[in-house]
Structure formats: structure tokens, C-alpha cells
Amino acid sequence: xxxxxxxxxxxxxxxxxxxxxxxxxxxxxxxxxxxxxxxxxxxxxxxxxxxxxxxxxxxxxxxxxxxxxxxxxxxxxxxxxxxxxxxxxxxxxxxxxxxxxxxxxxxxxxxxxxxxxxxxxxxxxxxxxxxxxxxxxxxxxxxxxxxxxxxxxxxxxxxxxxxxxxxxxxxxxxxxxxxxxxxxxxxxxxxxxxxxxxxxxxxxxxxxxxxxxxxxxxxxxxxxxxxxxxxxxxxxxxxxxxxxxxxxxxxxxxxxxxxxxxxxxxxxxxxxxxxxxxxxxxxxxxxxxxxxxxxxxxxxxxxxxxxxxxxxxxxxxxxxxxxxxxxxxxxxxxxxxxxxxxxxxxxxxxxxxxxxxxxxxxxxxxxxxxxxxxxxxxxxxxxxxxxxxxxxxxxxxxxxxxxxxxxxxxxxxxxxxxxxxxxxxxxxxxxxxxxxxxxxxxxxxxxxxxxxxxxxxxxxxxxxxxxxxxxxxxxxxxxxxxxxxxxxxxxxxxxxxxxxxxxxxxxxxxxxxxxxxxxxxxxxxxxxxxxxxxxxxxxxxxxxxxxxxxxxxxxxxxxxxxxxxxxxxxxxxxxxxxxxxxxxxxxxxxxxxxxxxxxxxxxxxxxxxxxxxxxxxxxxxxxxxxxxxxxxxxxxxxxxxxxxxxxxxxxxxxxxxxxxxxxxxxxxxxxxxxxxxxxxxxxxxxxxxxxxxxxxxxxxxxxxxxxxxxxxxxxxxxxxxxxxxxxxxxxxxxxxxxxxxxxxxxxxxxxxxxxxxxxxxxxxxxxxxx
Amino acid sequence: xxxxxxxxxxxxxxxxxxxxxxxxxxxxxxxxxxxxxxxxxxxxxxxxxxxxxxxxxxxxxxx
Numbered sequence: 001x002x003x004x005x006x007x008x009x010x011x012x013x014x015x016x017x018x019x020x021x022x023x024x025x026x027x028x029x030x031x032x033x034x035x036x037x038x039x040x041x042x043x044x045x046x047x048x049x050x051x052x053x054x055x056x057x058x059x060x061x062x063x064x065x066x067x068x069x070x071x072x073x074x075x076x077x078x079x080x081x082x083x084x085x086x087x088x089x090x091x092x093x094x095x096x097x098x099x100x101x102x103x104x105x106x107x108x109x110x111x112x113x114x115x116x117x118x119x120x121x122x123x124x125x126x127x128x129x130x131x132x133x134x135x136x137x138x139x140x141x142x143x144x145x146x147x148x149x150x151x152x153x154x155x156x157x158x159x160x161x162x163x164x165x166x167x168x169x170x171x172x173x174x175x176x177x178x179x180x181x182x183x184x185x186x187x188x189x190x191x192x193x194x195x196x197x198x199x200x201x202x203x204x205x206x207x208x209x210x211x212x213x214x215x216x217x218x219x220x221x222x223x224x225x226x227x228x229x230x231x232x233x234x235x236x237x238x239x240x241x242x243x244x245x246x247x248x249x250x251x252x253x254x255x256x257x258x259x260x261x262x263x264x265x266x267x268x269x270x271x272x273x274x275x276x277x278x279x280x281x282x283x284x285x286x287x288x289x290x291x292x293x294x295x296x297x298x299x300x301x302x303x304x305x306x307x308x309x310x311x312x313x314x315x316x317x318x319x320x321x322x323x324x325x326x327x328x329x330x331x332x333x334x335x336x337x338x339x340x341x342x343x344x345x346x347x348x349x350x351x352x353x354x355x356x357x358x359x360x361x362x363x364x365x366x367x368x369x370x371x372x373x374x375x376x377x378x379x380x381x382x383x384x385x386x387x388x389x390x391x392x393x394x395x396x397x398x399x400x401x402x403x404x405x406x407x408x409x410x411x412x413x414x415x416x417x418x419x420x421x422x423x424x425x426x427x428x429x430x431x432x433x434x435x436x437x438x439x440x441x442x443x444x445x446x447x448x449x450x451x452x453x454x455x456x457x458x459x460x461x462x463x464x465x466x467x468x469x470x471x472x473x474x475x476x477x478x479x480x481x482x483x484x485x486x487x488x489x490x491x492x493x494x495x496x497x498x499x500x501x502x503x504x505x506x507x508x509x510x511x512x513x514x515x516x517x518x519x520x521x522x523x524x525x526x527x528x529x530x531x532x533x534x535x536x537x538x539x540x541x542x543x544x545x546x547x548x549x550x551x552x553x554x555x556x557x558x559x560x561x562x563x564x565x566x567x568x569x570x571x572x573x574x575x576x577x578x579x580x581x582x583x584x585x586x587x588x589x590x591x592x593x594x595x596x597x598x599x600x601x602x603x604x605x606x607x608x609x610x611x612x613x614x615x616x617x618x619x620x621x622x623x624x625x626x627x628x629x630x631x632x633x634x635x636x637x638x639x640x641x642x643x644x645x646x647x648x649x650x651x652x653x654x655x656x657x658x659x660x661x662x663x664x665x666x667x668x669x670x671x672x673x674x675x676x677x678x679x680x681x682x683x684x685x686x687x688x689x690x691x692x693x694x695x696x697x698x699x700x701x702x703x704x705x706x707x708x709x710x711x712x713x714x715x716x717x718x719x720x721x722x723x724x725x726x727x728x729x730x731x732x733x734x735x736x737x738x739x740x741x742x743x744x745x746x747x748x749x750x751x752x753x754x755x756x757x758x759x760x761x762x763x764x765x766x767x768x769x770x
Numbered sequence: 771x772x773x774x775x776x777x778x779x780x781x782x783x784x785x786x787x788x789x790x791x792x793x794x795x796x797x798x799x800x801x802x803x804x805x806x807x808x809x810x811x812x813x814x815x816x817x818x819x820x821x822x823x824x825x826x827x828x829x830x831x832x833x
Contacts, residue, residue: 145775146782148807149814156811428822429814432791436782443778 003524003557005030007087011048011596013077014084015057016041018595026583027089028741031553034562035569036587041596042562046116046531048084049560052096053114053527055103062120072098074595086112112557115518116529122510126485126498134483137473140451140520141444150436157429160422167419174412181405193412199402200409207399211392213354218388220347221381224367227340228375234333241326248319255312267309274302341369361387448473448483454516455509461548462508462541471497471509504538508545515552528552528559550582604629605734612727619723626723626730630697633734634658636744640754641666641768655701659694665769667691672736672745673753673762685762693733700726737761779805793821 006025011017023045025032036042047057051072060068073082085095094110096103105111125136175193182192189195256263269288276287277299285292344367351362363381368374455471470488487497487509497509511533518528530549537545542565553559569586586599608625611617635658638645643661645653662670670690677683700722738744738761745754745763754763782804783797792800796817803809 139774141774143775143778145773145805145807146778149779149804149809152809152811153814156814159811424822425815425819428791428818431789432786432814432818435785435789435791439782439785440778443774443781447774 004092005089006527006558007089009045009048010083010085010087011044012083013074013081014044014051014072015047015059015074016044016590016596017048018074018077018592021596023585023598025558029583030556030558031550031582032558032560032585033582034560034585034587036562036564037589038564039590040564040587041590042564042587043118043531044596045560046118046529046562049086049112049114049527049529050116051082051084051098051103052086052094052105053112054116055096055105058116059118059531069098069100069102075592113522113526114529115514115526116531117511117514117518117533118531119533122507122514122533124510125513126506126510130482130484133485134475137451137483137517140517141447141475143440143444146436146440150433150440153429153433153436157426157433160426160429164419164422164426167415167422170415171412171419174408174415177408178405178412181401181408196405196409200406202402204399204402204406207395207402210354210357211395211399213350213356214360214388214392214395217347217350217354218385218392220343220350221385221388223343224340224347224374225378227336227343227371228378230336231333231340231371231374234329234336238326238329238333241322241329245319245322245326248315248322251315252312252319255315258312263309263312267306267312270302270306270309274299274306277302337371340371340374343367344369344374360391444475448475451513451516451520454519455512458512458515458548458552459509461551462512462545463505464544471513504541507533508537508541511545519552519555523555524557526556528556530559530561532562532564534561534563534565553582604632605731605738605740608727608731612724612731617724617727619720619727622727623723626727629734630655630730631658633730633737634662636737637662637670640746640763643768655698659698659701662694663768666765667694669765669769670694671764673764674736675758675760675762688736690733690736693729693736697726697729697733700729737763773805775807776801776805791818791821793817796821 005027008025009023011021011023021041021044023032023034034042034045043059047059050056050058057068057072060071065071069079073079079098079100082098083095085093087093088110092110094105094107094112096105096111098104125133128136178196179192182188182195185195185199187195189198273288277283280287281299283295283298285295286298347367356362361384363377363384365377365380368377449472452472455473459471470493472486472494474484474486475482485497486494487501489495489497489500498506501509511530515528518526534542534545534549549559549561553561588597588599590596604625608622608629611622611625631653634655635653637643638658638661641662643663643666645657645661668691672688672690673685674688675683676686739756739758742756742758742760745756745761747755747757748766749755750762751766752764753766755761779801783792783801786792787794787797800809800813800817803813
């Protein structure tokens with residue numbers, strides 16, 4: 001939304017606007033004051049702007065109406081009848097209608113930003129609980145996103161600090177374990193860690209290969225230990241076989257001698273014949289003598305003849321068996337000898353194939369080749385297997401020790417490394433957190449301080465020199481989202497203003513806070529609406545507050561102020577503001593038939609000019625209007641120069657009281673410099689004395705003896721010619737003193753004259769001549 | 771991005787960068803997350819470790 005000026009606001013059937021109402025904004029003026037008695041519809045104007053900007057009707061909220069939306073339309077109208085349109089000076093517009101679901105803006109992008117402060121809300125920020133006060137202000141200081149990220153950082157630091165503690169403890173434990181190993185090892189080297197790190201570099205596989213070699217050596221030796229006994233057994237078996245063979249041979253001889261001489265050959269012949277007849281059971285003749293005689297029963301007869309030789313045959317068989325057994329026993333002994341030699345060689349091979357540690361012992365001689373010496377050799381080295389077994393156990397223990405030490409050193413190294421990393425990282429993270437916390441505090445305090453300063457500045461402008469401007473807003477460090485408000489009062493700092501300030505002071509403080517907050521957030525895009533917030537301000541502060549509002553309004557895109565305070569009507573209507581003019585709009589009494597209506601928006605001076613230009617002019621109307629304007633001018637001059645007039649409760653004076661109050665010395669000194677711009681924009685001033693005008697006005701009043709009249713009664717006593725002349729003089733006087741745009745000269749900062757806004761008028765003298 | 775959180779995040783990132791606790795490129799990456807509250811613990815650690823190790827290295831390299 002740009003900061004283009006507003007053109008007009010059209011309201012249909014919203015609350016008091018029973019008939020369509022249009023408020024036209026004057027070009028070039030961004031302060032509109034809407035005056036009206038109570039019930040004239042001022043809040044409807046505010047509601048319309050609230051609906052445009054915020055989609056709600058704030059004046060109905062908080063009044064116990066429940067769902068207030070049903071009360072948005074004018075009496076007898078529906079929600080769908082409501083329409084509010086804002087025309088912008090650049091030709092764009094925004095229109096809001098209402099359905100049961102709420103306000104519908106079209107186009108939404110053209111909706112203005114509107115901030116509304118109502119009478120009922122003025123104390124809300126001051127009297128609110130700290131939490132509610134924080135909510136009102138949090139859009140300026142809400143850094144919850146950063147706070148959430150900050151919490152993550154805090155969590156990280158906490159977790160890492162725990163990890164650091166664990167790492168330190170583990171490093172201590174690892175060192176203790178290494179110390180213990182070191183002591184077990186007899187404290188070699190300069191210290192435990194140096195020793196452990198050197199030891200951990202050793203290769204445990206060295207012990208593994210030595211264990212393997214020792215095992216092989218032990219196994220080879222063990223195999224040799226069987227052979228003496230096996231030799232003895234083999235020899236015994238040989239001796240037995242020899243004896244058996246000798247005995248069998250002797251038995252054969254004995255049986256042969258017992259059978260007959262040549263019986264052996266005979267048995268062989270008979271056995272051969274028997275063998276032949278088994279193959280040829282029915283021969284035609286004897287196979288030996290070829291005789292067929294007695295061939296019958298030959299096989300039977302051969303068997304009968306062999307029977308007596310069976311003992312001899314048995315002895316012969318046993319003899320053969322014994323001879324074979326003897327041969328086997330001899331071979332077995334021979335093989336055993338070969339095996340023993342091979343095992344001896346294997347043992348020697350195991351002994352010479354490894355580079356042994358000096359502590360490993362061996363037999364004093366090599367293993368013998370012959371079986372006879374092996375037993376002696378084994379007996380001489382019988383203690384070695386146990387020694388080798390111990391050496392194996394020792395190497396295994398050492399291997400396990402190195403591996404355990406290596407793990408301990410590695411764990412120590414890992415934990416020490418982790419501890420070192422954390423020792424470096426944690427201070428940096430803590431420094432980061434400190435910076436984040438510091439920046440957050442500075443940032444939020446800066447905004448709060450800036451708001452406080454701004455509130456104090458505005459407040460001081462309304463209550464100058466009262467020492468009540470030291471307002472501070474502070475976040476409660478012990479409670480989240482809690483905002484305290486403190487002030488200085490009678491030298492006491494840090495007191496809650498609501499405990500010491502008057503209601504009127506609290507009202508203006510609330511207004512100042514609202515203005516300060518509203519101005520922070522792109523004020524140039526914002527329409528500021530102050531709905532009847534000035535009513536409770538006491539008279540001495542009214543002018544200053546009006547001027548403050550005028551000053552502050554210039555920061556906003558537009559400012560709409562409604563009021564029902566009657567003294568303001570006169571001041572605003574006549575532009576009696578130090579800084580210049582505003583648009584003054586007056587609402588007449590609201591009726592059910594017409595709704596909101598404007599009384600008029602044409603300034604009185606313009607009306608007088610129009611009446612004088614009429615053809616023919618109406619003397620009575622000219623005189624009545626001129627009288628009202630003269631009242632304002634004389635009232636202004638006598639107040640400015642502190643002229644003496646009777647005190648009167650009503651504040652209404654006659655010409656006979658006001659004109660003489662401007663003493664001759666002052667009258668003669670009154671002179672106005674009127675700014676003139678040529679076509680090139682160059683500025684010059686033309687002087688105009690006010691004395692001739694005032695003197696002539698005084699003459700007309702005296703001649704016609706109307707000095708006792710009030711201004712609006714002048715017309716009844718003046719001639720037509722005097723009435724028109726009176727009107728012309730009043731117009732000349734007011735145009736000399738005031739400018740429709742620059743207002744009345746009420747600023748004495750020059751130290752030489754009174755000036756209006758833009759110094760289009762410079763009124764001399766600065767003070768009444770003595 | 772005109773929220774108070776974002777404005778504060780910009781100030782914090784600028785300060786951390788100036789203090790060499792963050793590298794410039796990492797600061798730009800962290801800005802949005804920092805402002806929106808999405809910066810988790812692990813998101814904090816790495817860039818600070820990297821930036822501080824670099825600054826340590828450069829300090830060590832100085833004569």
C-alpha cells in the first residue's frame with residue numbers, strides 16, 4: 001500500500017449510516033477532525049475505517065454482546081447490505097463488504113493499514129497486566145525465533161559440557177589403567193604413558209609366531225618320546241618270532257624222521273595224485289604207471305595212504321607261518337628305526353627354523369638318529385616340555401597384555417582427543433551464546449528504550465516541565481513475555497505511573513504510548529484513527545495535545561480524530577493551531593431517517609466572501625457572519641497580547657469590551673507581513689497595518705451605538721451600507737491575520753513576531769507596547 | 771523479512787562473523803533459520819567449529 005492521500009470514504013448501512021454517507025477528504029490535509037455531539041455518528045466513521053483496515057468493528061467489542069457481528073448493520077439492514085469504500089487520490093479504491101464469515105475486501109491489496117484507538121481502550125495498555133502489555137507491544141520486540149535458536153545453542157553447550165565431563169573422567173580412568181599396567185610391568189621408562197605408548201607399538205603377532213614355533217617344537221619332542229618303548233616292543237616281538245620259527249623247524253624235522261625216509265617225497269607224490277584225481281575223478285588208467293589194473297578206487301586208496309602223514313603236514317605249515325612272522329618282525333623293527341630318525345630330524349628342523357628368544361631352552365645335543373641313544377637323550381631333556389609349555393603360556397600372556405595395553409592407549413588417545421576438541425570448541429560456543437544473548441538484550445532494550453523515549457517526548461510535549469516524561473518500559477527478567485512500565489514521580493524513579501498519576505495524566509500517557517507504538521511501524525502507510533480519546537484531557541493541556549496530535553499526524557498517511565468536546569470545536573473550526581490548519585468536519589444530530597449528516601464543510605471566511613459576492617448581497621446575513629468572524633479575530637488578538645477584558649464565566653464578550661481592550665499603542669503597532677509568492681516561487685512580504693481597519697470597525701460600532709451588542713445581533717442595528725462595509729472590513733481583517741492553509745500566527749519562536757505555519761503571516765509586535 | 775527476529779538475526783550474524791566465530795558464507799546460510807527458530811544444535815556446531823579452526827590455523831600461520 002502506497003502513501004497516496006485519501007479522497008473519500010463512503011459508508012453504507014454500517015451501524016449509524018442508515019443512509020449512504022460520504023466523507024470527502026480535503027486535498028493536502030492529512031489530519032481530519034470530526035466533531036459531533038454524542039450520538040452524531042462519529043464512531044461509525046471510525047468503525048468504517050476499522051472494517052476497511054482490520055475487518056472488524058472494534059467499538060462493539062468488549063461490551064458483553066457476544067457475537068457482535070449481528071449488530072454491525074444499521075437497524076433493519078442485513079450484513080450483506082454493509083459496504084464501505086475508500087477512494088484513493090490516485091484513482092484506486094478498496095471496498096469492503098460483509099458476509100456471515102466476516103469482512104471481504106476487494107481488492108485486498110488496496111486495504112489500508114489502520115490503527116484505531118478508542119476512548120475505552122486508552123488506559124488498556126497502562127492498566128493491563130504485564131503479560132497483556134507485552135502482547136500489545138510484542139510485534140516490535142518479538143524475537144521468539146531467535147530465542148528458540150538460542151535455546152538450541154544453550155542445549156548444545158549443556159550436552160557438550162556433559163560430554164566433556166565424561167571425556168575427562170574417561171581420560172582419568174584410562175590413565176589409571178595404564179598406570180596400573182605400568183606398575184605391573186615394573187615401572188619401566190620415564191613414565192606410564194610414555195612406556196605404554198612405546199609398548200603399544202609392539203606387534204602382538206610376534207608372540208603369536210613364537211607360540212606357534214614352541215608348539216611345533218613341543219609336539220615334535222612329544223612324538224619322539226614314544227619311540228624307546230616302541231623299539232623295545234618291536235625287539236621283543238622279533239625275539240619271539242625267532243624262537244617260534246626255530247621251534248617249528250625242529251618239529252618238522254622230528255615228524256619227518258618219524259614218518260619214513262623219503263616220506264616227504266612220497267607225500268608230495270600222493271598229494272599231487274590226489275590233486276590230479278580231483279580234476280579227473282574217473283581215469284581209465286593210473287596217471288603214473290598207465291596201468292588200468294586197480295584203477296578202480298584209486299582216489300580212495302590215495303586218501304587212505306596220505307592220512308598217516310597229517311602231523312607232518314601240520315608241522316610244515318606252522319614252520320612256514322613262523323618264518324613269515326619272523327620276517328615281519330624284522331621288517332617292523334627296521335621301519336621303526338626309520339621313523340625315529342625322521343622324527344629326530346623333524347625335531348631338529350623345528351629347533352633350527354625359528355629365531356628363538358634367549359630364554360628358551362633346548363637339549364644340549366641334537367636328537368640321536370639311532371634308537372638306542374634316543375632313550376638316553378630323552379631322559380636328559382625330560383624337563384624341557386614343561387619349560388616350553390610355560391614359555392607358550394608366557395607368550396600368550398604377553399600377547400594378551402600388549403593387546404589390552406593397545407586398547408587402553410587407543411581409548412585414552414580417543415578420549416583425550418575428544419576432550420581436546422571439546423576444550424577448544426566449548427569456549428567458542430559459549431562466546432557465541434554470550435554474543436547472542438548480549439545482542440538480543442541490546443536489541444530489545446534498544447527498542448523498548450526507543451519507545452520509552454518516544455513516549456516521554458510526546459508526553460513532555462503535552463505536559464511540559466512537569467517532570468513526568470521519564471517513562472521506561474522493561475522486560476521482566478524473571479518472567480517470559482512480561483512487560484513492566486515505570487515512571488519518575490517527585491524524584492522517585494521506577495514507580496508505576498498508575499499509582500501516582502492523575503486520571504487525566506494517565507489518559508494522555510495512554511494516548512502517547514499508542515502514538516509512539518503506532519508511529520514505529522511504517523507510519524507513512526498507516527491511517528491513524530483516534531475515536532473520542534480527547535474528552536478527558538483537562539483544559540490546560542488541550543491546546544498542547546491538539547498541537548501534539550497535529551505534529552504526530554504528519555508522520556502518518558492520514559489521521560482521523562473524532563471529538564465531542566465543545567471548546568475544541570471553536571479552536572479547530574478557526575484553525576487556532578500553532579502549526580496550521582486541518583480539515584474540520586462537523587456532524588449534525590443523527591436521526592433514524594438521515595443517519596450521519598455533515599453540517600457544512602465550508603469555512604466561515606469562505607461563506608462571508610460568498611455572501612459579499614452575492615448580487616444583491618444580503619446585509620443581514622453578511623453582518624451576522626461578519627460578526628461571528630470578528631468575534632474570533634478580536635478574541636484571538638486579545639488573548640495573544642493578554643489584553644484586559646472583564647472576566648466572564650460564559651466567555652462571551654461585546655464589542656464594547658473587546659475593541660477598547662486593544663489599546664491605542666497596540667492598535668497602532670499591529671502590523672502584518674503577508675507572504676507573497678511570484679510566479680518563479682520567490683517569496684516577498686507585504687506589510688499591512690491593522691490599525692485603520694480596527695479603527696473603522698470601532699467607528700461603525702460607536703456611531704450606530706451597537707457597542708453593547710453581541711456580534712450576531714449587529715445586523716439588527718446597522719444600516720445596509722454599514723453592514724456591507726462592516727462585512728468587507730472583517731473580511732479584510734481576517735485575511736490579513738490568518739491564512740486558510742497556514743492558520744493563525746501563534747508561534748513566537750522567531751523572537752520578533754508571531755508567525756503561522758509556513759510563515760505566510762508575520763504579526764507584529766511580539767508583545768503589547770508599554 | 772522485516773520482523774524483529776530477522777533484524778536481530780542480522781545483527782547477530784554480523785557480530786559473529788566479525789568475531790570470526792562464523793564464516794561469511796555460513797552466516798548467510800544460517801540467517802533465515804536463526805530468525806525463524808529452526809536452528810538446531812547440530813546446525814550451530816559445525817559452522818563454528820569450521821570458522822574457529824580456520825581462524826586458529828591462520829593465527830598459527832602468523833609470524
